Amino acid sequence: MTDIKISIIDRNGTLHEVDAPTDMNMNLMEIVRSYELAPEGTIGVCGGMAMCASCQCYVLSDHELPEMSYDEDAMLAEAFHVKENSRLGCQIHMKPEMNGLKVELAPEE
Secondary structure, rough: OOOOEEHHHHHHHOOOEEEEEOOOOHHHHHHHOOOOOOOOOOOOOOOOOOOOOOOEEEEEEOOOOOOOOHHHHHHHHOOOOOOEHHHHHHHHHHHHHHHHOOOEEEOOO
């Protein structure tokens, strides 16, 4: 098992440094849910299908992320609180090169 360290600022502004496995194909939304960093039912409402934007986050580190898919781009075009660095957590999969990733959860709708 290979874990990486990532930093997540929750919706209350609290910083959490967590371990994220890279060998389970987990995404950032699933990591947030597994550590209970957002109230149940407020993140990943669509189950990670890029259809709800409840897992929107702001990428604060300079990591090179995979290119945004059409579905992710379309969903963010309709979401609230979108910034230049907005991404959907369900579309960011944990890989070794994500070590040190820092994100902030966007406010609830």
